[in-house]
Amino acid sequence: MEVKINGVKEEIVSGTTVSSILENREVRQEMVAVEINGELVQKGKYPTLTLKAGDEMEFLHYMAGGRS
């Protein structure tokens, strides 16, 4: 089925979770925020939340730091 991940169309198999998408990209899950169809996803749901056909998933690394 087709989804969009960070704006790019991709084919994934049914049952693919947010966690597996991040793991396939070697992304540390604790370092990224995830949005699906414009809604932020709670980190605890990454391992169980599956994408549906047509979903648009975005993820990006948290931007944070400072001189402290």
Next chain:
Amino acid sequence: MPVFSITREAVERIYAQTRAEAPREACGMLGGSGLHATIAYPTKNADTSNITYSIDPQEAFSVIKQMRADAVDFIAGYHSHPETEAFPSPTDKGKAGDSELVYVIVSLRRPDQPELRAYWIDGGEVEELDVQINP
């Protein structure tokens, strides 16, 4: 040393924002291609702090979508150090999660002469890039 280029317009926008928000840290995102930044997208510092910054993820996602509309890639993040040097602090190193992103830091130790430097940060290791400001 690899070269990170940025347009004068983007630099001026960053300087104006960081000066206006001092003594708080200011932050934002840079769009462009490869190592060439062309557009600065100022964001709010969700920490409202003089010593730390964070960009609210929802605002960051909105900026990413605006970048797509502007046909640029998200290539760098920036923030200011109002009173310290433009070098990644231990906090910056610890929270830098994307080894492909360029991290730009602006020091306002001398507000009339801001200093802008750029880095890759990977697993706490810092590699500086040479900054070239283009017209």
